[in-house]
Amino acid sequence: MTTASSALDDAFSIDHLLTAEELRWRDEARHFAVERIAPVIAQDFEDKHFRAELVGELGALGVLGMHLNDPGCAGAGAVAYGLVCHELEAVDSGWRTFVSVQGSLAMSAISKFGSDEQKSEWLAPMARGERIGCFALTEPQGGSDPAAMTTHARREGDDWVITGVKRWIGLASLADVAVVWAAADEGVRGFVVPTTTPGFIATPIDGKLSMRASVQCDILLDDVRVPATAMLPGARGLSGPFSCLDEARYGIVWGAMGAARSCLEVSIERATTREVLGRPIGATQLIQQKLADMLVEYEKGMLLAVHLGRLKEAGRLTPTQISVGKLNNVREALAIAREARTILGGDGITDAFPVMRHMANLESVRTYEGTDEIHTLVLGRALTGMAAF
Numbered sequence: 001m002t003t004a005s006s007a008l009d010d011a012f013s014i015d016h017l018l019t020a021e022e023l024r025w026r027d028e029a030r031h032f033a034v035e036r037i038a039p040v041i042a043q044d045f046e047d048k049h050f051r052a053e054l055v056g057e058l059g060a061l062g063v064l065g066m067h068l069n070d071p072g073c074a075g076a077g078a079v080a081y082g083l084v085c086h087e088l089e090a091v092d093s094g095w096r097t098f099v100s101v102q103g104s105l106a107m108s109a110i111s112k113f114g115s116d117e118q119k120s121e122w123l124a125p126m127a128r129g130e131r132i133g134c135f136a137l138t139e140p141q142g143g144s145d146p147a148a149m150t151t152h153a154r155r156e157g158d159d160w161v162i163t164g165v166k167r168w169i170g171l172a173s174l175a176d177v178a179v180v181w182a183a184a185d186e187g188v189r190g191f192v193v194p195t196t197t198p199g200f201i202a203t204p205i206d207g208k209l210s211m212r213a214s215v216q217c218d219i220l221l222d223d224v225r226v227p228a229t230a231m232l233p234g235a236r237g238l239s240g241p242f243s244c245l246d247e248a249r250y251g252i253v254w255g256a257m258g259a260a261r262s263c264l265e266v267s268i269e270r271a272t273t274r275e276v277l278g279r280p281i282g283a284t285q286l287i288q289q290k291l292a293d294m295l296v297e298y299e300k301g302m303l304l305a306v307h308l309g310r311l312k313e314a315g316r317l318t319p320t321q322i323s324v325g326k327l328n329n330v331r332e333a334l335a336i337a338r339e340a341r342t343i344l345g346g347d348g349i350t351d352a353f354p355v356m357r358h359m360a361n362l363e364s365v366r367t368y369e370g371t372d373e374i375h376t377l378v379l380g381r382a383l384t385g386m387a388a389f
Helices: 004-011 020-047 054-061 078-091 093-113 116-127 239-273 285-313 319-349 355-367 372-384
Strands: 133-136 152-156 159-170 177-184 187-194 200-204 216-227
Touching: 004 239, 020 054, 020 078, 020 093, 020 355, 054 093, 078 093, 078 239, 078 285, 093 116, 093 133, 093 159, 093 177, 093 187, 093 239, 093 355, 133 159, 159 177, 159 187, 177 216, 187 216, 187 239, 239 285, 239 319, 239 355, 285 319, 319 355, 319 372
Parallel strands: 133 177, 152 177
Antiparallel strands: 152 159, 159 216, 177 187, 200 216
């Protein structure tokens, strides 16, 4: 009998659409995810444990900020980066989230908008996993409306003093540096803030039923004083953080389909090995319909991801197109996870299978980097020319 993965490959494969270099990145990321993360992730999720010792290993693999062309970064293509996100999220969304926060948010902000000194100080060590970064944008009263941020930066002599609060900031309690966005008299500005700066306090959020093997925090900025050189000189207004969010959303397009693939693979395995009423449940029409529907949505999601990746590499990818990918692929990944749970029956709610963990994690992925509602309104505005926010 063929394995679930080989059966899925026989039904759908994108290998012929990928270059040898992209396949190398994918295979190395898959090996790392299977060998280093998969054996411990169920227990880490149960224990609410982020396995920080893997950060340096990911740096050695070259995947941190891999899409950047700065010294110390791999300069890989968009599809290669997407494939890495796909493989990491096939094991757990928390690890794709880590790579996304580190590379697509914190490192991208410094790369896009930082001074030469900021880039030299932070990017290469972050690429090696020697330094961890976070991206402090979201606030407690409205993650979907960053224009209403209340965190404020004021000038005092040659310094800036930042005051405010942030919420759901990935990695903040582990980070060495935070990219903090604050409203100033001249508009929204970004600041590179070492987390040892007095007044910077990050507190992990407890009680999570999702993303339990990851770390998200509340941040208090209590008159955090930084020199003028801490400001990101190239970022002014919300276009700065939004461009970084687009990088992260792009990775989600690929990552969500990784979680979907994992759920589909265990469903195929279960359908071909579990017998009820004298035959494998996969020999029944209803189960085959479920599997076929899951495959179709997975295939469409992956082809969409490749298409967006090629557009990105050509410099033609727009925020609206990213919204299509994020909205569709996360929504369909959740639908696949829920259908997979029905195929697994009661066992599907146990940690013997990854499905409920993926399902719980995807509920967070559905919310961050733009909710379904926000991306829907982005698309509606593109279609009608009228904003309904």
